[in-house]
Amino acid sequence: MDSSKRNKNQNSLYIDTEALSTLALVKAGLISPVDKLMNEKEAKEVDRTKMYKGVPFPFAFLLAPKGKRNYKTLENLKKGDAVDLISENKKVGELIVEDTFRIDPIERVHNIYGTADTHHPGVKNTISRLGEIAVSGEYTVDYPLIDDNIKRIQQMITKTGAKVISSMLLAANPLNRAHEKIIRQAIDESDLLVIFLRKPFTSAGLRYDIRHKALMTFVDNFLPRNKVIIVPFENTYIFAGYNELILDALLAKNYGCTQLVIGKNHGGLGLYYDQNRLASIFDECKNIGIQIKTIDEYVYCDTCRTLVSTRTCPHGQHHHVHYHSDSILKLMQSGLVPPTILVRKEVSANILASLFPNRFDNLQEMHYSLMPGSGLLEQQNEEQFYLKLIKLYQTSSLT
Numbered sequence: 438m439d440s441s442k443r444n445k446n447q448n449s450l451y452i453d454t455e456a457l458s459t460l461a462l463v464k465a466g467l468i469s470p471v472d473k474l475m476n477e478k479e480a481k482e483v484d485r486t487k488m489y490k491g492v493p494f495p496f497a498f499l500l501a502p503k504g505k506r507n508y509k510t511l512e513n514l515k516k517g518d519a520v521d522l523i524s525e526n527k528k529v530g531e532l533i534v535e536d537t538f539r540i541d542p543i544e545r546v547h548n549i550y551g552t553a554d555t556h557h558p559g560v561k562n563t564i565s566r567l568g569e570i571a572v573s574g575e576y577t578v579d580y581p582l583i584d585d586n587i588k589r590i591q592q593m594i595t596k597t598g599a600k601v602i603s604s605m606l607l608a609a610n611p612l613n614r615a616h617e618k619i620i621r622q623a624i625d626e627s628d629l630l631v632i633f634l635r636k637p638f639t640s641a642g643l644r645y646d647i648r649h650k651a652l653m654t655f656v657d658n659f660l661p662r663n664k665v666i667i668v669p670f671e672n673t674y675i676f677a678g679y680n681e682l683i684l685d686a687l688l689a690k691n692y693g694c695t696q697l698v699i700g701k702n703h704g705g706l707g708l709y710y711d712q713n714r715l716a717s718i719f720d721e722c723k724n725i726g727i728q729i730k731t732i733d734e735y736v737y738c739d740t741c742r743t744l745v746s747t748r749t750c751p752h753g754q755h756h757h758v759h760y761h762s763d764s765i766l767k768l769m770q771s772g773l774v775p776p777t778i779l780v781r782k783e784v785s786a787n788i789l790a791s792l793f794p795n796r797f798d799n800l801q802e803m804h805y806s807l808m809p810g811s812g813l814l815e816q817q818n819e820e821q822f823y824l825k826l827i828k829l830y831q832t833s834s835l836t
């Protein structure tokens with residue numbers, strides 16, 4: 438641009454990484470048919486009909502960043518104005534204004550979450566980020582992570598020649614035996630499984646890199662080669678709403694998957710029971726063009742002495758151990774090894790070693806004194822120490 442024409446007070450909008458990630462998802466075509474910020478007319482229609490271009494879409498796609506600076510800018514923008522998008526003090530994109538319009542933040546939150554109750558974590562987060570003026574128009578953003586994901590999945594599909602491509606969204610917080618069972622079942626019925634590993638913008642639960650490493654430990658050592666690809670999935674506010682399943686289905690479909698696997702106890706599913714008939718989500722997903730596959734809840738039965746689906750075991754609730762992620766995570770965060778019926782020992786060892794680095798003053802000495810067959814010359818790391826310890830826990834005495 439000719440510098441003399443450049444407006445000294447170049448318009449800038451300040452957005453957070455969550456907004457940037459969402460803009461990038463849409464721009465990359467992953468939420469297609471939504472491919473741009475909606476104008477006022479489109480936004481009103483989508484909020485009313487829950488449809489966009491013949492495909493179910495639960496709420497308008499808007500950019501309405503909060504803050505005094507942003508408000509002042511948005512108030513004065515005119516059609517055709519160029520705006521720099523700034524995130525973490527860096528220019529990350531550009532937008533050409535189509536229109537600006539006022540929105541009601543409470544109504545907006547209601548459209549996304551089905552409630553405006555601020556006790557809902559999503560509501561609280563969105564209200565803290567949402568301004569009163571939205572801007573629409575064509576935009577570009579720079580966000581390499583998403584292009585990398587698309588490329589990696591495409592390369593894997595080409596390399597394996599996969600036709601049936603299954604997918605699931607997983608927090609793996611932490612990865613437990615029931616997750617493993619569902620993953621195996623999905624692999625069994627498809628050529629390739631894409632695991633979208635949730636990467637939230639909050640710091641709740643285990644760190645992403647710890648969850649990723651634990652999942653890799655399982656995939657690399659206990660599953661056939663070239664059957665699984667793990668892709669980071671940034672859990673932005675659009676996926677936190679009560680219509681999350683539709684967004685998940687759109688995302689998986691646009692990444693090239695033919696099937697989305699969900700647990701029958703998925704929180705978002707209850708919404709779709711229509712007179713006890715699990716119908717509408719499947720009807721809606723037909724329009725999206727992806728098959729939805731539900732999987733039973735798995736429990737450990739102390740009488741069957743294995744992992745069973747609640748549908749195939751006759752022993753009843755009081756024999757069942759549930760895979761309750763929060764409780765398993767609490768054990769680990771307290772430094773305890775979860776029972777191996779809940780979490781595979783390799784995964785526990787990996788996570789504990791990451792959570793409590795260098796917790797023992799003299800690890801080598803602990804090794805020599807506790808573990809059978811530890812050669813004096815071997816240097817042992819903490820992960821190996823936990824592995825051997827768990828093995829010891831499982832060793833029963835002769836009585």
Ligand SMILES: [Zn+2]
Nearest residue numbers: 738741750752
């Ligand atoms: Zn049983």
